[in-house]
Amino acid sequence: MDSDEEDFVTYGNPLDPIDEDTLPSKKSIKIEEQYAVDEHGRRRFHGAFTGGFSAGFCNSVGSLGGWEPTNFISSRNSRTEIKSQNAFDFMDDEDRGEHGICPMSVKVKPEYDVKSSDFSSRKRIREIISEGSLSAAPVVQQLFAPVRHTVGVKLLMKMGWKPEQGVGPRLTKAEKKLRKKTQEYVQKVYGCQLPTNVESKKDAEESDESDLDINLDEITFAPDDYKSYVLELKQNTFGLGYKGMDRKNILSSNKPEFSKLTVNGKTIRGQAFGVGILEDDDDDIYFHDDMSDYDFSLGPSNKEKNVKKQYSLDDGCIEGFHVSIKANKIREKFSLPVIPNDWNSTKSIFPETMTEWEVEREKSEFVKAAKLYRPLSDDMANRFTVGSQEDVHDILKPVEKTVNIKDQAMKEAATRKLYGPLTRKKFSWIPDRVLCKRFNIPEPISAGTLQVAAETTKHKNHGISIFEVLKSDLRIEAIKKDWSNDKNEIDNGVQPSESMQVSFENEIPDMKDKNEENDIDDKIAGITEKVDLFKAIFLSSSDDEDEEKDNTPAEFIPIPKEETENEIKKKSDKISYSPPRGIFTNLDLDSLRYKPNISKNTEIIEKEEKINTTSDIKAAEIDPQMYGPQIPMNLIRGKVARPSHIFKTNSKEVNSVWVEKNRKHKKKHKKHKKHK
């Protein structure tokens, strides 16, 4: 045995010998006597289930000396400073510690923390093309743009690129169109959506316009820019290809794929057929209507066109293909431009910082732009004027002020203190009707009141009722004849407010009150007659007398577009060119128009942007657009205004839709939302 012990080789330092007595015995301490303590040895008392914490100084006061007050600092001189307390004043180290209520520790910011899920790379996030996404995040991102261009952008710009352009060889308009078509084709065939330019719609519209004068092959454009496709990490748990709720499905009325049900060899197509509880289809069963599904006339439809089979199968090539018609274009090579010997670069309008090459490019672009130049439309042109002075090249030279001669005289008079006619200008000003009422002053009649101002009103429009259209005609005539006699107010007078719009109820009381003194009594009587007639027909008896603007006159009143009479007349000459929307999208209106067998009760449905077709169809004695019983001829020729005006849906003066007017009272409920 000894020999075995001596053969052992020891390595390392031995541990200290254990003193058995000093070891704390584990089991002798009872559980009841074991207390939870924190790092300071203080007993943890509160929050036992969450790990426990002790409050204050052994659960009594804050420190050995009790609660320590904050040092007093005189605030006499700093009275106006806002004294406030915050929660941090009451927290101690434990609260600010790891398990406290407000842990304050040094952490890595989420954007730099690689491990957290919030980690967003410091690299610039490329724009995400999301399908059917309802989030506004891309919009918000677009709001913030960097101040300086990146290096890549700078390089591109030096090579002639401009922001919003694409990169690549310049294309003619035709080539561009072709590109777009290819994109659409790809989308159609492969079902995927290539990133498209937002302005593709605009271009589509522009292409419809005739560009007969311009030889488009000469003009090249930069290719459209496209947004690079960024592969998005899938961070969700629904299946591949799952598309969330798409607004389009709900808000638009796409033609649904009708479900079909086949029974005994016969099929029924339509909404809800084929979609029952036993079916798997999750077809949208909400009703989607489209006008193109309806017939507008009886008889065989002309819409069916058989697509001719242009190519036979046996063309000597694979099924589904045909021999190409167009020969492949051989790539053309262009030679360098020949510069004439005596060509010198002339003075130009370009800044000195631009290189010659850039100047050339700009020149060529201006030339192209000039070819495409179209003068500004009227509305825009009114806001601009030609400068009176020529452009000055020396930017440091001070520009002389343009001097108005009239104002000069005025200013001189003012300096010499000759105040009076030279410094005074008079304008006609039309005070508002309500303003005159509040000041208890009768409305002034001046030349200005006869103008039908085009400015927008501040009053709420309750819609022009038919009455005003009729009345105003007669009224204006009456006033024009007699206004020189009348210094006082004319009771039916055109309001001196800035537009012709007044709701009907405000008119009637005026008329009734001030009937007596004027020369145009007869005409007024005539007007009142007609008005009474309309009133009797249309007004409900209760809605008469109030002067309040919130009153609604009748149950059914045609609510045309809110426009002055002038504008109505202007518009009757114009035809709407905006494309039909909604259920009218697929409707082919042209084919419907010139049909000779329009019955009297044709429903040419009126919507706001619909094209008025009446002007095309000649109005005979009997207007084919009129429906309802025919009015006897003696009434039409009489002095009474034609009630037929009312029934004409396509009248030239009023473009209106019969709509039930909501009581304004309902709107009052909405008030109590905001207090502050």
Added chain:
Amino acid sequence: MDYVCTQTIDCGQGAIRAVRYNVDGNYCLTCGSDKKIKLWNPNKGLYLNTYAGHGNEVLDVASSCDNSQIVSCGIDKTVILWDVIKAQPLRRLRGHAGKVTSIAFNEESTAVVSSSEDNRVMCWDIKSRQNTPIQVLKDANDCVMKVKVTANEILTGSLDCRIRRYDIRMGELIEDYIGEYDKKLCFIDPVTCVTFTSDEQCVLASCTDETIKLFDKKTGELLGEYSGHKTNDYYIECCIDKTDSFIFSGSIDGSIWCWDLVKMNSVNQLIHNKKAIVHSLSSNPIKKGILSASGSNIKVWMSSSLLEDTELSEI
């Protein structure tokens, strides 16, 4: 002419932006930079009520003819109509695009006219619940500093050097060019001058060229010019006393300058505060007296002759 200071009230509102008498001269209102309006009894120096609700400093205030409502305006671009007793805002009229500099009731207190830094003057309807202005006057080319309303006119003074008088009865706008670009219009005060001829009316205009001009309303001619005070670039108000005998103006030297209207000479200088600017004045509509505001306190000045009378009557 002897005006004595009968009361000095420290309003405790930060800086007073404007002080105004009410319609009968028994109460006055102070607009403070602390966004509040305070109602006082100036004769007794008593504080009565506070109206808080503006989002920023209050610049002008007017009281209604029946003392039941107050309308105020401020830098927060709003006009607020208050109930005097409840101290609650009744209406908030939003429409201006810039700070609202001045406000006035019409005679019957059924409409309110406000002028603003956005070059607009807006007329509001108090009677109805309309929250949009009845009419917007857009003729000014620069900030409209002051608006005053009489029985049938609206008078506005703008920094584009023009006084505009909107005559509602005649349906006219009369624009008076006052001075060159550097002589901007500061403050105006319509005045009924009985001393000239009956029914003749004058307009008092305080200009930044440190003069106060008196114009004939009908012809636009200059009737008088008063100077001596210092305004620099500040908005210093002027007023005329009830009897149309004296013209008062604030000044940056801390005193109120008084001139005899007819003689155009400087009669007196009432010292309000030697260290601060006196910028706001209000003339008592009933008695001969004025209010002046400087810094954070206001002073009530009364004609000494009046005081003797009141003392006698009290005894």
